Amino acid sequence: MKFTFNLEKDEYVFGLTANDGLYAPFKEGFKRDLNVWHGGNQAASLLLTTKGRFIYSKLPINVEFKSSSIDIESEENIEFKKVGNSLKEAYLYVAKNIFRHTNKIVDLDMFRKPQYNTWIEMPYECTQEKVLKYAHEILDNGFPSGVLMIDDCWSKDYGVWEFDKEKFPNPKKLVDELHNLGFKVMLWNCPFVSLDSKEFRKLEPLGYFVKNQDDSTFITRWWNGYSAVFDLSNKDAFNYYKNVLVSLMEQYGIDGFKIDAGDPEYYKKDNKFANSNCLSEQAYYLSLLGEEFSLSELRVGFNNGISPVANRLRDKNHSWDNEGINTLINDGIALGLLGYPFLCPDMIGGGMLLSFETGDFKLDEELFVKYSFASCLFPMMQFSLSPWKVLSKENLELVKKSVEIHTHFEEEIINIALKSKDSGEPIIRHLVYEFNDPKYAYVNDEFLLGDSLLVIPNIYKGNKRKVVIPTGEWKDELSGKTFNEGEYFVTMNLGDILALRKVK
Numbered sequence: 001m002k003f004t005f006n007l008e009k010d011e012y013v014f015g016l017t018a019n020d021g022l023y024a025p026f027k028e029g030f031k032r033d034l035n036v037w038h039g040g041n042q043a044a045s046l047l048l049t050t051k052g053r054f055i056y057s058k059l060p061i062n063v064e065f066k067s068s069s070i071d072i073e074s075e076e077n078i079e080f081k082k083v084g085n086s087l088k089e090a091y092l093y094v095a096k097n098i099f100r101h102t103n104k105i106v107d108l109d110m111f112r113k114p115q116y117n118t119w120i121e122m123p124y125e126c127t128q129e130k131v132l133k134y135a136h137e138i139l140d141n142g143f144p145s146g147v148l149m150i151d152d153c154w155s156k157d158y159g160v161w162e163f164d165k166e167k168f169p170n171p172k173k174l175v176d177e178l179h180n181l182g183f184k185v186m187l188w189n190c191p192f193v194s195l196d197s198k199e200f201r202k203l204e205p206l207g208y209f210v211k212n213q214d215d216s217t218f219i220t221r222w223w224n225g226y227s228a229v230f231d232l233s234n235k236d237a238f239n240y241y242k243n244v245l246v247s248l249m250e251q252y253g254i255d256g257f258k259i260d261a262g263d264p265e266y267y268k269k270d271n272k273f274a275n276s277n278c279l280s281e282q283a284y285y286l287s288l289l290g291e292e293f294s295l296s297e298l299r300v301g302f303n304n305g306i307s308p309v310a311n312r313l314r315d316k317n318h319s320w321d322n323e324g325i326n327t328l329i330n331d332g333i334a335l336g337l338l339g340y341p342f343l344c345p346d347m348i349g350g351g352m353l354l355s356f357e358t359g360d361f362k363l364d365e366e367l368f369v370k371y372s373f374a375s376c377l378f379p380m381m382q383f384s385l386s387p388w389k390v391l392s393k394e395n396l397e398l399v400k401k402s403v404e405i406h407t408h409f410e411e412e413i414i415n416i417a418l419k420s421k422d423s424g425e426p427i428i429r430h431l432v433y434e435f436n437d438p439k440y441a442y443v444n445d446e447f448l449l450g451d452s453l454l455v456i457p458n459i460y461k462g463n464k465r466k467v468v469i470p471t472g473e474w475k476d477e478l479s480g481k482t483f484n485e486g487e488y489f490v491t492m493n494l495g496d497i498l499a500l501r502k503v504k
Helices: 018-023 087-097 128-140 171-180 198-206 235-252 281-290 325-337 365-375 393-408 410-423
Strands: 002-006 013-017 031-033 043-049 053-056 061-065 069-074 079-082 115-117 147-150 155-157 160-163 184-189 192-194 220-222 225-229 256-259 296-298 310-312 447-449 453-457 464-476 482-491 497-502
Touching (some): 013 018, 013 325, 043 069, 043 087, 053 087, 115 128, 128 147, 128 171, 160 235, 192 198, 198 235, 235 281, 281 296, 325 365, 325 447, 365 393, 393 497, 453 464
Parallel strands (some): 115 147, 184 256, 256 296, 296 310
Antiparallel strands (some): 002 069, 013 043, 031 061, 043 053, 053 079, 061 069, 155 160, 220 225, 447 453, 453 497, 464 482, 464 497
16 A cells, blocks of 8 residues: 655654654655664554654555655555644554553563663673672672673573573572572573574474475574574464573573564565564564563564563664764654653663774763763663773762662652553653644754653763753752753753753
8 A cells, every 4th residue: 555645834753663763753855664674673653743643554664755745655554544733642542542552561670770781791701600790799889789681692592591501500599699689680582593403403393483485494694693583473483482481480580581683674575474464573573572571671563552561772882973872862752652661771881782892992981971861861771881890980970870860760750651551651752742832843852751850961972962941930850950941052061960840
């Protein structure tokens, strides 16, 4: 089905993928084909406009923006309606009538304290000794316990989700010790199965993998090599994968899982699936797998509105450019507007491993601290690289201050999240979502936490940034300063963040 959607004057459009937040609202020349690329993040065949209109399809859409119209193509019927006069009204209609309500929410401990992930701290070299040392260092350096994620390379092979006994000689003891220190423990996994593994030999005859047209097993190239892939639309394959994870919980006391990959680019257009109409639906089923566990994190999804999992933004560079800190807020806003409210920014300082492994890499302490403050009033915040190892004493104290700010607003964040569980509303919101005025359409570097707290961190190099204050008088809950409606250039020293509450 193809059609052209004509835009009205001052009608601004949001949607598609979380990683498109940098480009939203979309302008002439923007293209996105969800059949082949989700931007490495969550996606939905959904467009929402500031004139109260929406477009939705159950299958991926291919979109191109013209000067005053949008060309849209999908193999499924495309639903189009005008349901109000604002972005908020369009979103709320979709949340109520299209998104799938489970009335569940991810484990609230994901919101309460920082999360810690081993990925940047010890990339492919995590061991039992290193993980325990990391946990003790977190506490010894004045950070609270929280959720600790053991990332890649804890297992014997991809798809063989058993602890590597050379790296983890006594995993049950490790998990017990982490629990005693106050941490909940998550394990990384993915739907890929190594070709020379015992699991591949066992599962291929059962038909659990994605297939080629001739019914042979499809082999994909992903970031860690070549593998077969679970066909998650196959109920038996889905349940087998789920039960493997459940057994890890039962055997070792694991609390939950970071479930990675599922992106459509790892498949081919002519692949065969047991019960799926498109490549994108692998991301949908992967998110459903995450829903089987109260503690789960994913960075993919497709049309999984209000899924009760933690949805993390894709890996960001340790940089000031449009692949780094500059994408946190706009992508976070985009994630919420796609129907994924329980969101986590990327790891503080950046989670893209390659950006730390360039020959000329030098850690930027200012950038690291600002990553932390940009994250602290998101619903969740996540560390990996140990700040006590890479920061000066003064900057380490600033990062700890950002954690204290998150803790200060903890109950408010949880209350907003619990309301979102029922309403589906984003936890962090674009200004134009709450203040239906086109002058706010391109304000992508500040956000509202819920409907009343305006959050403005400094995500730019230096101590100056422009702030946009909506209608009324606002008071900073951290400094006591007041601001009236308007645009200002303000001085924000390292460690400053504005958390403004409307007073008039």
